[in-house]
Amino acid sequence: MSDRKEDLERQINLTFAFLSATSYSRKFLTQAWIRDNVGDYKGLSDIAFRRKLQRDFAYLRRVGVPIEQFTIESGIAEGQQAYRLSEDSYELPSVEFTAEEAAVLGMAGEMGQNQELGAFARSGWTKLAAGGAHRDLTTSTAITNAGDLGSLSAKTLDAIIKARHTGRSISFHYQGSRTAPPTTRRMDPWGLVPERDRIYLVGFDRDRNAPRTFRSTRISDITLEAKAQNPMPDGLNLQDMVRAQLRKKSVLIDATLHITPGRAVELRAAGVKTPERDTWFLEDVDRDWLVRTAASHAPEAVVVHPQDVIDDVIALLRAVQKEVV
CATH class of the missing domain: 1.10.10 (Arc Repressor Mutant, subunit A)
Incomplete structure (x- = not known):
């Protein structure tokens, strides 16, 4: 030896x-x-x-x-x-990744931090998960375990990927809100898309007869059904589709914040740093999410624009202070 x-x-x-x-x-x-x-x-x-x-x-x-x-x-x-x-x-040829491959690698790296999904992420699911999700990690927000990856189960993810890979439709229970009972939905899945620390299942909703997005953490009891009948249209950008549907459901705004270096990771991940010191610009973010998140990170994160968001953050902090007192 x-x-x-x-x-x-x-x-x-x-x-x-x-x-x-x-x-x-x-x-x-x-x-x-x-x-x-x-x-x-x-x-x-x-x-x-x-x-x-x-x-x-x-x-x-x-x-x-x-x-x-x-x-x-x-x-x-x-x-x-x-x-x-x-x-x-x-010499080996240079290694390059498409936007879809980069998205999958980014998701896999984050999933490796999750206790339940860590081993699953390393098992090779990433070869199947892209499914048309267009995402360039060099220009978009990062995925962190503070979002859906921290609670998404391996069982749910495995079922979605198997359906997408084998070209089958699925049925599942969907919890639209915390108070409403879950409903049964049927879908021809097209892909999984990360957006703002959340993971969305995108596909053709067979009950509504139209494309739809569903937040993955609200999905449970997935069952694989017969062969899918509605393939994803050529040239469709799933990332844009998710963002368009989110705009219909919420108020999206632009905002400017001062953020202490190394703090408020979730807010920094959602924006881009400006030339001005410790200043970040957030574009097309959900207004309610911004108010709640900025308040939770105060005083390390301070909204400087727009004024109505500043007022709502202050009002939320004062309401919390009263409850504590």
């Missing part, structure tokens, strides 16, 4: 020597250079060195390290054997 460990360490060092050759202003490495600069070759006889080096080269080629051998044709080392790494064959 110790000999194999030493062999592996030497072969790794040899590979790094080739990868770093350009930093030595070298286009190739000679046997003499390798013998003097790569550990575990020194102290060997000429025959033992060459045998070990050839064995290492053979092993590296088998595992995919493309080392080329050639004879130097000019210069002071003319006639010597030399080696170089075929970088074009060894």
Whole structure:
């Protein structure tokens, strides 16, 4: 075991020597250079060195390290054997993600923080979850465990993903409000969309005969049904669809806040920082959510615009103060 460990360490060092050759202003490495600069070759006889080096080269080629051998044709080392790494064959292509893939990776990373969903997130569900959700994480808000991911069950998520992947419709119980009894809904699912720390199920509502969105944490008792009859239309942006339906259900506003650095993560995630110190701009946020959230983070978060929101935050804080007293 110790000999194999030493062999592996030497072969790794040899590979790094080739990868770093350009930093030595070298286009190739000679046997003499390798013998003097790569550990575990020194102290060997000429025959033992060459045998070990050839064995290492053979092993590296088998595992995919493309080392080329050639004879130097000019210069002071003319006639010597030399080696170089075929970088074009060894370098991996650049890794790029589509907006859908980036969304899934972002969700998976956040889910890994959740106790129940941690193992589930690492199980490979992310390969299936995008389902058309268009989301570029470089320009949109982050997802945090303060939202739906902290309470979304693995069972619910697994059922939705299986239905989407297999092209089947689903039925489920939906709790539209805390006081109303749950209703049974039928849907051809199109995808899961993260928006403002919430996760929405988007698809074609077969009872309403129209596209609809449902907040995932209000869904329970999902049952897979027959094959879906209403596929997602080509070119449909599910993120835009969710935002459009949310606008119909709530009052969306723009606001400016001063936020203490490192505080009020939920508010900072929903906005963008302005050039002005500790100032954040929030666009198209739910007015009621902003009032409640800003009040809960006071005085670390202070609304500076619009005035009617400032007034409502102050009124809410005073009401809470009276209750405490």
